[in-house]
Amino acid sequence: MITSRRIERRVIDLYRQGIITGGCYTGIGNEATSVATAFPLAEHDVLVPTHRDMGSHVVRGHTPVQIMQQYLKRATGQTRGKDSSLHMGREGSNIVGMISHLAHMAPVAVGVALAERQLGRNSCVLTTVGDGATSLGDFHEALNFAAVQKLPVLFVIVNNQYAYSTPVSLQYACDKLSDRAAGYGMPGETVDGTDAVEVYDAARRAYTRGRRGEGPTLIESVTMRARGHSEHDDFKYVPSDLLEAWWRWDPIERFERYLEEHHVMTAEERRSVGEDVDHEIERAIDIARADPMPTPESGADGVYRYWEPRWTVPSGEDWELEP
Amino acid sequence: MITSRRIERRVIDLYRQGIITGGCYTGIGNEATSVATAFPLAEHDVLVPTHRDMGSHVVRGHTPVQIMQQYLKRATGQTRGKDSSLHMGREGSNIVGMISHLAHMAPVAVGVALAERQLGRNSCVLTTVGDGATSLGDFHEALNFAAVQKLPVLFVIVNNQYAYSTPVSLQYACDKLSDRAAGYGMPGETVDGTDAVEVYDAARRAYTRGRRGEGPTLIESVTMRARGHSEHDDFKYVPSDLLEAWWRWDPIERFERYLEEHHVMTAEERRSVGEDVDHEIERAIDIARADPMPTPESGADGVYRYWEPRWTVPSGEDWELEP
């Protein structure tokens, strides 16, 4: 959680300095959910994350260096400058890279689970959407099919009260988004998304069910988007008292209190971990900044896995028929 | 109901004789739902029906002549041969004509309700989908938005146990499809779709709520598709005992018994009504068959409401620049 938070704080800095460009979405406020849902995943389980899931990327092994290379659009980044932000997940990893179209990864996550079953692996799949993305039909289609096929998918709705500027009151009219679970024939639960322990427990239950062949689970995790939609957004539409109230529920502080109360980690130890993390992040930024940018020409590479040069139709002056 | 059933029986005959061509979907088994949900609509209310809703078309005033002109693809038919079967609903009528893409009329129905409210009319909207079409995202999106906007839409799911060859067990995993209502924050109810009176009562309650500004309702009406998906389909995939059992619940016979028991109509009166209906249908067939076919050239007409001839790009030999 702390790595996620601190990376994103630095991402914001770098965005402000114009070093990171494009949309700048962070998961600040969402760390408990993102981290604690990914934490119980086994090595072979698969993560299909969304745009505020820095936490689960970190849990699943994406390093600060990889993350900074990606954010800084370096040639060394996973998408080599072709795509940006958390759109990460290379071949061979157990992370499937997202596209921007909301809810479109939900059916993909179901397909992953289907494939894993067919391949004889008993893998669970974790995928997340926001409160806003629940309104898209794709999410509905995915939940329904996962339930019919009894696939071990955990669908997490990160209900952070807003979808861009749209408050949940304009997004849906049910009480809890987990009320939708019954309509698909799967269990649903709403948890306090600022409480990592509660989230963790719920996720673990879901994976246990999934592995037992009991099918998918829907978890609504309630938290708050602590910043604007993207960093360019001043989020004036969020009432300031709501925001202030929320900061009292900062998932990281809550978890720190928990660690302290349960004597898992002292403040001193936390400070030292924090320092290590900061150090690692700064190193990562240095490494990424020193890395080369992709060449402009590489923008035209890799559209296909397999393409023969003669398939490309010539344009303009210079061409000859092959003999 | 009887008109609907008897028209469709004749449609099947005409299809077998090759006089009606293309897909041939009927609502046999579904008459109670289709008729009884449309019956309580007021004149200014709007119907957005689907492919087995002969019943509601009849209730809303489409005559056997109009229906036969349409089915026989006559120039006098509503779509003038451009489209077929129940894809009816001309401008100015309070029926909105469907397209084949399942569930696509559900958002349209919501748009109709929104428009009616904006136009200051307190109209209700009735729209239907099948059990299969509930799986499409469009249906989800429509339910959700109707609930957010508290629009007076009655969504009827005609659960006739099959979607083409697919039994409901492969379509969804919840108990009742009306279980989905809670997830949208609207009331939901499952009714016996073979019992016209029960359906009627449920529909009337929904419209009353709608007119009071209490928003949409979801009704699952359980019945059986008594024939194949389309008439070319031998529906071998339906267990024969299921079908036989079902015929004992024929909605028309049930309603006839009801009429008799409540002394609304004697068998004698019913026979006479039936004869009148048959007579009207045969007359309609004669009229439609005598009507002209559309000209081949009219296949290119009416793509736009407004199109200037000079906008059409010439092709082939003969063209001149206008001066």
Add this chain to the structure above:
Amino acid sequence: MSEATYIAAIREALVEEMERDARVFCIGEDIGHFGGAFKATEGLLEKFGRGRVVDTPIAEGLILGVAIGAAVRGLRPVAEMQFADFVACGFSQLAYNASTFHYRLGVSVPMVVRLPSGGHVGGGPFHSKNPEAWFTHTPGLKVVAPATPRDAKGLLLSAIRDPDPVIYLEQKYLYRREKDELEGVEAIPFGRASIAREGQHATVVTYANTVSMALAAAETLAARGYEIEVIDLRTLVPWDWETVVRSVDKTGRVLVVHEATRTSGFGGEIAATIADLAFDRLDAPVRRVAALDTPTPAEKQMESYVLPDADKIEAALTDLLLY
């Protein structure tokens, strides 16, 4: 008298039409208090109220379906997609429902779909689409693509008044680039290209983003003694082939330019048509400049490599002039 940007011109057209005609309303994501992702609808909610500025959940298919429903009931919806890319989520409603309504049933569907399109803004693969060819290939839709603030306003006025569904492609790249005097801008009839620059040595046929690039290229070539005629088509369905053919009569050389990817882009249609209609008048092959056939990369230099610009247009024109 003040000058207005392209986006201000769009807003001005919306306000004027909404004031003039109570049937006009806006619908989309975040368009209310927030004023839309690009602020096209800023202040409209305050001015016209919730009934006419309808914030929706995130569901593009829904927005389009609702717009269709409202349009067939006589309203005049203007639907905003947050980015043109997301119209893909509601593609079937346009490709099959809106586009066929009048053809099938004679029912007019007076709706406008506003699509913030195009690249050169670092948007990456999911926020840079030029989707016109999806729609120019769909009979029943009209497609317009203004290149200046004046045309943005004038074409939006006509689009709203048009009785058919209109796809209105607006360019994010142009939103705040240039200003025009909007005084006296009237509805611009469809199907009339504007000659953005006169010349006799070669003709550039283009629209939207690439108009200003073509003008810049023409400017450079003018210094070298070549007079390039730049035709801004303004509307693609219908498109003004006559003006193009007239120009070719004079120049004998044509370059077709658009920002969308090359293969199967609308440029193919233009080039094929001109190469046919003006076969005897051409002194050189009709060439095309367009984006390379790749998704749009996020990193700026890669994006520039992939997309057309003034230099690439100039180079292609030079080739053409020397042919």
Add this chain to the structure above:
Amino acid sequence: MSEATYIAAIREALVEEMERDARVFCIGEDIGHFGGAFKATEGLLEKFGRGRVVDTPIAEGLILGVAIGAAVRGLRPVAEMQFADFVACGFSQLAYNASTFHYRLGVSVPMVVRLPSGGHVGGGPFHSKNPEAWFTHTPGLKVVAPATPRDAKGLLLSAIRDPDPVIYLEQKYLYRREKDELEGVEAIPFGRASIAREGQHATVVTYANTVSMALAAAETLAARGYEIEVIDLRTLVPWDWETVVRSVDKTGRVLVVHEATRTSGFGGEIAATIADLAFDRLDAPVRRVAALDTPTPAEKQMESYVLPDADKIEAALTDLLLY
């Protein structure tokens, strides 16, 4: 040795690949016991079991999303759309997800989407689409369109083995029309046109349904002393421009034919490319024959009026030969 229809050839390719490669599986609506709307997957469920013949709810976006998910995990899904028209419901998964995966992340997406396409079967506006231009304009997808049973089999074998997403357009009109000997049919490499008939007076470039119509027209013209070369492109992305240019070298005259509507169809791309590359070799303008720009009407004679056929091709060739 027995002969097989086009649809049998498709089924044979599926069976062979599923036997050869355990990663190959089918997914779609009604494809299990029912064997698919057109019986392409008849018997496959019995042969390969539920794990490899996956019946889905009605949700095309879901099917495509699931296929993507399975493909990125190393399986080789073959997704069936019941009709090509319904792929519009899942358009965004193809246009943005499948097509960009390799570009973004280097992740291969070896999936095939089977699209029962085309008209001349009285299908009306919602069951007659030739959707190729939606996909030929989407970099990252490959597009194939066989015209004979042998090619149907050979191209499906290659499509399944291809590491990129392949749109496989199959023609309902051809399903049961002609038979080929399938003995010895191997995977056909993409990007190689076949010369369906040799000739020296004019070249027809076409694919899919219109190949046999072009051959019929060529036959008629042969009786009048004209030898027409008919090129069947077989694959559209990539397409074999070289074979076409070589043919034009010989004939100097080209007619491009397809069944999709004319404006912005793939024929524009072909015609524009040939008119450019072969500018000096053309004795006449490159002409096109395609469907009129309308939805496909249901009534047979109207449909024939709107769609291309042998007579229209012959007439256009006559014009061209006399040019």
